[in-house]
Amino acid sequence: xxFDYSKEFKMIAEAYKKAGGNEKTLINNKFGSIVINENRVLxxxxxNGFHVKHESIKEGVNVKIFIDAKVKIExxxxxxxxxxxxxxxxxxxxxxxxxxxxxxxxxxxxxxxxAKHIEHIMNSKVSIGENAEMSYIEEHYHSESGGTFxxxxxxxxxxxxxxxxxxxRLTRGRVGVLNIDYEIEQNEWSxxxxxxxVYGKKDDRIEVRESLHLNGVYAAGTAKSRIVLIxxxxxxxxxxxxxxxxxxxxxxxCHEVVHGKGAKAISTPKISVENSLARVTHEAAxxxxxxxxxxxxxxxxxxxxxxxxxxxxxLLR
Numbered sequence: 567x568x569f570d571y572s573k574e575f576k577m578i579a580e581a582y583k584k585a586g587g588n589e590k591t592l593i594n595n596k597f598g599s600i601v602i603n604e605n606r607v608l609x610x611x612x613x614n615g616f617h618v619k620h621e622s623i624k625e626g627v628n629v630k631i632f633i634d635a636k637v638k639i640e641x642x643x644x645x646x647x648x649x650x651x652x653x654x655x656x657x658x659x660x661x662x663x664x665x666x667x668x669x670x671x672x673x674x675x676x677x678x679x680x681a682k683h684i685e686h687i688m689n690s691k692v693s694i695g696e697n698a699e700m701s702y703i704e705e706h707y708h709s710e711s712g713g714t715f716x717x718x719x720x721x722x723x724x725x726x727x728x729x730x731x732x733x734x735r736l737t738r739g740r741v742g743v744l745n746i747d748y749e750i751e752q753n754e755w756s757x758x759x760x761x762x763x764v765y766g767k768k769d770d771r772i773e774v775r776e777s778l779h780l781n782g783v784y785a786a787g788t789a790k791s792r793i794v795l796i797x798x799x800x801x802x803x804x805x806x807x808x809x810x811x812x813x814x815x816x817x818x819x820c821h822e823v824v825h826g827k828g829a830k831a832i833s834t835p836k837i838s839v840e841n842s843l844a845r846v847t848h849e850a851a852x853x854x855x856x857x858x859x860x861x862x863x864x865x866x867x868x869x870x871x872x873x874x875x876x877x878x879x880x881l882l883r
Contacts, residue, residue, distance in 0.1 A: 575601065575608045578648045581677045585707030585738075591644045598643035602627050602658070603650055615639055615668070626657030626687070635665030635695065645674040652682040659689045664728075666695035674704040676716070681709045681742075685717075692722035692730065694756075699729040708739030712768060716741075720748040724756040726782065733761045737882050741770035741799075748775065754782030754811070762791040763882045766799030766829075777806040780814035780844070790819040794878045798828035806836040809844030818848040823881060825855045825874055 578601060579589040591597040592609065598616040601608045605622045612618055615637030619630040633639070649656050664670060678684045694700055708714045716736075724730050736744060741764060750758050760776050776789035789805040805818035822831035835848035855877055863873035 574603060574650070577650055578603050578608065578646065578677070581648060581650070581679045581707065582646050582675055584679065585675045585677045586705055587644065587646065587673065587675045592646065597641050598639065599645070600629070601646045602629075603648050604654065604656060613639070616643060616670075623657065623659075625655045626659070629658065629660045631660065631662050633662075633664045633668045633670045633698075633700075636667045637665065638669045639671070642671040642673045645672055646677070647674065647686075647688070648677040649684050649686065650680060651684075652680050653684065655685040655687070657687045657689070660691070662690070662692045662700070664692070664694045664698045664700045667697050668695065669699045671701040672703070674702065675707065676704065677707045678714050679707065679709055681714045682711050683713045683715075685715045688716075688718045690718070690720045692720065694722070694724045694728040694730055696725045697727040698725075701731040703733045704735065706734075706736040706739075708736070708742060710740050712740040712742045712770065714740065714742035716744050718746050718748075720750075722750045724750065724752045724758055726753050727755045728753075729757040731759050733763070735763045737763060737765040737879070740768065741766050741772060743771045745773045746775065749777040749779070750787070751779050752781055752785040752787060755784045756782060756786075758787040760787075760789050762793070764793050764801070765878055765882060766793065766795045766801055768797045768799065770795075770799040772799070772801040774801075774803045775806070776804070778816060779808045779810060780816055780846075781810045782814075783811045784813045785811065786815040788817045788819065791821070792882055793820075793822045793831065794825075794881060795822065795829040795831055796825040796874060796878075798826070800830050802832040802834075804834045804836060805848065805850075807846050808837075809839040809841060809846040812841050812843040814841070814844040814846070816846040818846075818850070820850045822852045823855060823878075824852065
């Protein structure tokens with residue numbers, strides 16, 4: 567294990583803490599981890615069954631992560647992707663290879679605490695082996711400037727009996743511009759659950775596309791999103807599931823909440839089946855913050871803005 571205990575590392579560790587992570591895990595030998603600021607790997611800790619290959623590129627880092635076959639990693643692996651400057655661009659090209667019968671959980675934090683104009687591009691590929699299981703929770707922490715432009719792109723394949731649980735959270739700080747593009751190919755008996763939680767304010771722009779292709783028999787998947795929009799924020803969600811084989815089961819579940827005259831939400835569930843034994847369903851709803859709850863909180867001394875924030879956090883919890 568080799569860590570650069572520089573001022574830069576300490577600053578990003580502090581930002582990691584503010585984002586909701588435990589900064590002690592970044593220097594604890596029992597936790598696998600990797601810490602990246604701009605196009606530099608500041609530190610990594612490889613543990614039994616977890617291996618990392620990386621190289622710096624002009625505006626980011628190429629990262630390959632390997633989990634050995636049959637390995638069950640007890641503690642979450644912590645990933646920290648950050649940009650401390652006010653302006654700049656970061657490209658993370660990441661690949662995950664999860665071996666057969668392996669089980670692993672990742673906790674990823676993307677942190678841009680000082681952003682005035684930051685562009686973050688995440689190109690991810692995931693390959694999950696037979697009967698392997700991967701959980702990936704990604705939490706973002708942005709400044710309040712609205713100058714963050716985030717483009718997460720995921721392409722994945724889940725082999726026979728494999729499982730993927732993917733959760734994206736952006737509920738603190740301004741979103742800025744967010745464009746999520748996820749597409750997963752599923753083989754027989756595989757499971758995929760995708761959940762997106764985003765809180766848009768002021769003139770934030772949110773685009774979400776979640777697409778699951780149920781290609782093998784008994785494959786199952788859900789694409790779920792919870793988007794809250796206030797002020798003049800805009801949200802557009804496309805949930806797409808294809809049932810392409812017998813006994814596949816899929817469900818699209820999109821709920822958006824708007825508050826304020828300028829907020830706008832669009833929800834488009836897109837489902838299709840190519841086998842008479844497949845079953846794919848959808849549920850989409852756009853509503854408003856409960857007026858009675860808002861008035862109750864304001865009667866207890868909160869401003870409207872504070873009351874809305876309390877209700878939103880409850881909805882996204």
